[in-house]
Amino acid sequence: MKQIRLALAMLIPAAVVACSYIGIEARTPGIALVESVSADNADISIPYKKYLMDNGLTVIIHEDHSDPLVHLDVTYHVGSAREQVGKSGFAHLYEHMMFQGSENVGDEEHFKLVTEAGGELNGTTNADRTNYYQTVPVNHLEKMLWLEADRMGFLLSAVTGEKFERQRETVKNERRQYIDNVPYAGRHERIARALYPYGHPYSWPVIGYMEDLDRAELDDIKAFYRRWYGPNNATLTIGGAVDTEQVLPLVEKYFAAIPRGPEVNSREKQQLVLAGDRYISMEDKVQFPMLEMVLPTVYARHPDEAALDVLAEILAGGKSSILYKNLVANKLALQVYAYQPCRELACTFNINALPHPASGKSLADMEHMIRDAFSEFARRGVMQADLDKIKAKMTARLVFDLQSVKGKVSKLAEYQTFTGDANYIHRELARYSEITRQDVMRVFNTYIKGQAAVIMSVVPEGEPAQAAAADNFTPERFQAAEEEKSRPQLGFVPRKAPQEPFDRSVMPAAGVLPHVNLPALWRASTDNGLEILGTQSRETPTTSLLIKVPAGLYHQQAGQAGVAALTAAMLNEATLNYSAGQMADALDKLGSRIEISLQAGYTQILVASLSKHLDQTLALVQEKLLRPAFTVEDFSRVKQLALEGLRHNMKDAGYLADSAYRGLLYGNSVAALPAGGTLATLPGMGLQEVIGFYQRHFKAKGTQIILVSDLPQQQLSEKIDRLFGSWQGEAPRVELSLPMPEIAKNTIYLVDKAGAPQSEIRIGKRSLPFDVNGEFFKAGLMNFVLGGNFNSRIMMNLREDKAYAYSAQTAFNGNKYAGDFTAAAAVRADVTGKAILEFNRELKHYADKGISGAEHSFMRRAISQKNALKYETPENKLAFLAQILAYRPAPEFVKQQAHTLANISRQEVNALAKKHITPDDMFYLVVGDAKTLRPQLQALGYRVEEVIPNEIKN
Known part of the structure; x- marks a missing residue:
């Protein structure tokens, strides 16, 4: 799902960020400094310097000396949208191929070298870009630059037919694992074919069609690389404990000689309008039918995108949203959500719903109820409180995104690739902060109200009649024989091998391993038995804490499998002073997050808050933890959701494997049972069992609280003691017997x-x-x-x-x-x-x-x-x-x-x-x-x- 970034209601003053645009050469030959951005006391900013090399490579360097590491990202402005009809999947294939070795890097050596350095790495592909990244101790920076330069400029000599065949099979396995063998996952491809016209670059999946990959030849994929993976179509972003003046000569050494690729032009934005509703359907190995409505809207960073994001939040962004209250809270749907996935050329507005099986509602009913919700919104309008809470919520998300060097580097790379402005974070803040109620109503009336949609029905195998309506649209299919005659071919664009004063086959040595400082810890305890462990981190004005209550999976009896999970779920419902919707609203207004989950020995409460809102956030944590309402209505809905979720999981092969395997390991003990319960235990479980579990196990003594905050120990200790000091009691200890199972041979x-x-x-x-x-x-x-x-x-x-x-x-x-x-x-x-x-x-x-x-x-x-x-x-x-x-x-x-x-x-x-x-x-x-x-x-x-x-x- 697309992550929306929203701003504070009050913009950061422009004077906080000092930008200078310089058109002179930097001290390193072949690299011109074009922009320098510094930040002074800004809550949300990323200081950096941006350079342009003679061969077109954009280089961005962000210095952050808080940890002795460096994150390096190379983003190529090529994704599946740069492919041609009948030749899909090439960009994603290169995500694999570029880890297989290059002229001076051996097969599989890239992964090995980064792993050996104590680092992490990966690559990702979407419709609009491909990126490769690694995070390593800073003494390995030069080696990472060598690796990335070698696959940018010296890959093709190492691309063999054998490697191509091997990675083609790997991609097929990836598709089987994450699409073909996953309930509902195949719907996205069908929606895309129905929504976009034939030949539109978003009409095929990023992973590609396997028949296209089967038909592809080695020369095809080599041509694709030559066309799109040149330095002038890439951004190199480096962040971490680096000195810019020391990094630039290394960048020049390894990248300057790589010749430019063909020129890359911006793609035309295409705003689609459907002439009428397009009904499509598919049968799948699913427990429940699903309806998804998809309406075409704008494109990424269009002036109306932000207002449409806000509209999606109002319609289905939480427990106080219109669709949640109308459908989920009333037990008409198991789930409903709205979101606006946005890409460079086009965005869509998606609403997804699963009917509650006990409601008797069909997919056709779901469609009517969603349309009724549109009418309700048209009457209700937008309230200022809607805007305020959503803006606060999204601003906090942006702050949390910047807690790591990787997060900051990723932002800089994204902004530069798609806007040409690495400092776009402030424009992004502005476009959300300036949204008015009238803006949201206008985009609703323009793009949603009365507009045609693709309406996708996913139904269980053998039950096509469950579709919302009969299919009325058939997309055009690719005809290989005819297309090969008429479509343009990807031409080879040769790159001249550079003459260089050093030997690229020599791998750079690592520098001195940096000293790593462990977090400075502080400990405290309260009179009622809470154990507290914390550390101060001043990198962002945030507080994260973890509360571990000794009330986990292993605390329940075998005959009550699922009671601990139901108790945790009920803590997310109404409290004595808040309805579930009011609690969601209160958290959104603060931009805070409270997540409750079940572990073997604990119920965990993970809290993330801007430190300036910590008092209010902890008060809401206290409300959830110490004053749950345990209403009959909430319990009925939560229990039914647990049952239906269990039935849904039975369609997932990975879940089935883990469940059956756990049974073999732990026999008849409680450890063998699923956290969510079984079809034998859940149906007969009552609210009193949940209340009893809560009253026995949710006690202060033995509860652990872990904190990471920019605030000092004394302030945090006082806050914890004030809010949780009156909590009393001690839970019974776990009495666990886990006899070793007998292994059946052969x-x-x-x-x-x-x-x-x-x-x-x-x-x-x-x-x-x-x-x-x-x-x-x-x-x-x-x-x-x-x-x-x-x-x-x-x-x-x-x-x-x-x-x-x-x-x-x-x-x-x-x-x-x-x-x-x-x-x-x-x-x-x-x-x-x-x-x-x-x-x-x-x-x-x-x-x-x-x-x-x-x-x-x-x-x-x-x-x-x-x-x-x-x-x-x-x-x-x-x-x-x-x-x-x-x-x-x-x-x-x-x-x-x-x-x-x-x-x-x-x-x-x-x-x-x-x-x-x-x-x-x-x-x-x-x-x-x-x-x-x-x-x-x-x-x-x-x-x-x-x-x-x-x-x-x-």
């Missing part, structure tokens, strides 16, 4: 998901509970090269070598009560048996032969350098502090971990592998089409036993 447990294009595989066993620096910690080090990083043995085998899966991994998972070792992947259905053999081969080989010397060194380097990234954001710090409170390690435990890592020998790693990686002692579970999988699995020599996940046992 058996594969099979969960049937008829027609599934992929199989979910889980292989594993019960293992170690979590510890900070003991055997669990060491087992994680041992697992790193087996299946704990992108270049792991498992990933390289199943994804890169065999193309069986999009991703595959192994991991040790644990909490203070129990743990497991698990190998997991979603694989092509036709190679399920082969994938199991490969898993077994890798596990046994690692147990028998152990880690190599090179792998051992790689593991130690990669993990030892991660600390630069560990404590950057408030959420990072919250997780670190929460671990300290939960496991109470010695104060010097970080140094102890470093000592363990530095001294763990190959012999110790190999002993751990031999002890814990034992396939003969593991469960084997597969979720997929039983009819076709059973013979395949039996042919391996396994006994196949079908099982039913705990959720659906009666």
